Amino acid sequence: MARTILVVEDETTLRETLVDALEVEGFRVVSAADGRAALARFRAEQPDLVLLDLMLPELSGIEVCRIIRAESGVPIVMLTAKDSELDKVVGLELGADDYVTKPFSIRELSARIRALFRRSEQIAAPDTTLPSLVELGRVQVDLAGHRLLRDGNPVAIKPKAFELLAFLLRHPGQAFTRDQLLEHVWGYDYAGETRTVDVHVHWLRSTLEDDASSPQFIHTVRGVGYVFRRPTEVATRRPRRAPPRR
Numbered sequence: 001m002a003r004t005i006l007v008v009e010d011e012t013t014l015r016e017t018l019v020d021a022l023e024v025e026g027f028r029v030v031s032a033a034d035g036r037a038a039l040a041r042f043r044a045e046q047p048d049l050v051l052l053d054l055m056l057p058e059l060s061g062i063e064v065c066r067i068i069r070a071e072s073g074v075p076i077v078m079l080t081a082k083d084s085e086l087d088k089v090v091g092l093e094l095g096a097d098d099y100v101t102k103p104f105s106i107r108e109l110s111a112r113i114r115a116l117f118r119r120s121e122q123i124a125a126p127d128t129t130l131p132s133l134v135e136l137g138r139v140q141v142d143l144a145g146h147r148l149l150r151d152g153n154p155v156a157i158k159p160k161a162f163e164l165l166a167f168l169l170r171h172p173g174q175a176f177t178r179d180q181l182l183e184h185v186w187g188y189d190y191a192g193e194t195r196t197v198d199v200h201v202h203w204l205r206s207t208l209e210d211d212a213s214s215p216q217f218i219h220t221v222r223g224v225g226y227v228f229r230r231p232t233e234v235a236t237r238r239p240r241r242a243p244p245r246r
């Protein structure tokens, strides 16, 4: 299935050129000519990447970037006529993934887009060194037996919740978007909503965590999704007081 790119550019000629060129590259392209239309289009189309002009009518590219980033981990490439360091810093802080300064060649832009797609697809090889029984505080995850135990007693767990946990355990430290988790745990054809992921994470937290409001294992990454981390030794053990110096 062709990937969808949302092109947001108010300059008609440039917008049309980008749409045509990216279609030739094999992408499905949708477009918007101002910031408000861009958000509506983004929500309706759920594109795989957003090309976002900085200077836009209605809502600026910076505003649009901030709003999209609050809703999604989609790769965003900013198009800017200003080649100033300041804009780059502001945009990257808001969560843009890359920058292209006008004027740019389609070839260069297309190479950047492909690089971003590769990056967003790259999911590190799973950690195959995991023991079949993983201890997470009071909970034991029996990967081989597909069971969850709490203080040695089996806990009822939905198969998908278990698969989600196992997937996260095998990719420690790697943040995933809700879409990526849906794709990898529920499968490519699953037509569910990303809210499904939140519901399962909520359930896992209430089972795994001593305090679900400040999770130790499954963390929320703002603007992206979720990541599994093992609490560090330092965080789980009481700090030992240094011996007094003589």
Ligand code: CA
Pocket: 009, 010, 011, 053, 054, 055, 056
């Ligand atoms: Ca513009």
